[in-house]
Amino acid sequence: MDKIKRNERMAALTKWLTESPNRIFTLSHFCEQFGSAKSTLSEDIDILRRTFETFGLGKLETVTGAAGGVRYRPSISPEDTVAFLSGLAGELSTPSRFLPGGFLYLGDILSMHDIVTKMGTIIAEQFYDAEPDFVLTMETKGIPVALMASHALGVPLVIARHSSKVYEGSAVHINYVSGTDKHIDTMSLSRRAVKPGQKALIVDDFVKAGGTAKGMCDLMTEFEVEVVGTAFVVATENPVKKCISGEKALLTMNVDADDPGTLSLRPSDWVMEMVDK
């Protein structure tokens, strides 16, 4: 292969780093790929870091120490976060999205890759320091956003199910009380899915009374896993007192259950606080 130019290295480095977020690459790894000197690669990374900053492409961080190297973390600026979530809140605040029982039609939004990527990134950015070992979600609608959050964090996604399917193998089941209508439901997770002592970040689409979320927390207790956070796309303003506490949401929803015309969403206080920092 001919000697590789900086232009070419820039493109390849960008591709490799951004497709594996939160993973530490050693400089030696890249030196081998390109047949370049460490000093050259070090300069490459400096240029890349500045470029990512200039164009708001995310953060390139140098990690020192024995296991050191360079890692990419996707990032969305506070202004873009508010603009994105305000736009989404406006789009969702239409009476035709109101569904019986005080729910919200989100199905279309939650399977659009660009939207769930942004949501997953905003959530992940708040939990890098908590260092979760995996992201846990409950089937079905939260899966895409949870997958993208897990991708940004560089950890696996684990999916709990309503009932154990034959193809899951041996599983742990728990019963939980739905927070909204108080019926009893079952949640299950394959025994092979997680290990005792790990840390979980719970990500799901919607929280109202929080019964399902509490069920996921209880399930993690059964597995001796610590829950380091719970994050949702939409949280309802009411009930204020939910079955769990400390939950984070991107959007807060308000509606008078008898009047779809009152439906309104806004970026949550949690998001607005991030931005004020």
Place this chain on the structure above:
Amino acid sequence: MDKIKRNERMAALTKWLTESPNRIFTLSHFCEQFGSAKSTLSEDIDILRRTFETFGLGKLETVTGAAGGVRYRPSISPEDTVAFLSGLAGELSTPSRFLPGGFLYLGDILSMHDIVTKMGTIIAEQFYDAEPDFVLTMETKGIPVALMASHALGVPLVIARHSSKVYEGSAVHINYVSGTDKHIDTMSLSRRAVKPGQKALIVDDFVKAGGTAKGMCDLMTEFEVEVVGTAFVVATENPVKKCISGEKALLTMNVDADDPGTLSLRPSDWVMEMVDK
């Protein structure tokens, strides 16, 4: 802003193009972003195309005509495709993954972002020409791979459900006969999800007798949508005659239902044919 150097443009172009696969960007769009001349951008794209080729990062294509520009399509070389699927087949061919009824434990594999990204890319590459308007999957396990296929194709993901949930709004239901044990099941899809005249690519995790897949095809008929292809992660060798025809799979699975020790998977004939081309 200072004048932007080619090094910097290379990094930003790579990020923008690769995060929105199969979308056509006009050169003018990039000229505005950088304040550069079209001839300069044109050279940038040429360098980028060669770099992507050299490092196997995917394909950068120039689209001519009024709506022309440049688009990125992820791509995995034939050799890497076979190496990836052979490795996966080996990993999955362990008796402990065998589940009662002739099923296969795939849950861990199917929620790992890097694995489903590769699977989604291999599937998408075969269906660019068919120009699907969306990817359809059936909840739950196929969602991540279907999401990544839809991302590579640059189209939305649509998810059919086992039963209509209250938060889906008005929905179309169909009954279908499970191909394996002949019980009758229900599948539903929100009325707002798709439009008559669109084209669907069906992507799911596992096909045995093909009852669910046929259900999805029937559902599309109800919506007056044409199915341009059906692709799966794993297809069982038996029954050879399935409820659908023309299905594509990445891996073929063989097992004597009474003897988990006989479980074996291999890259499918479809994959091997792609590679021979």
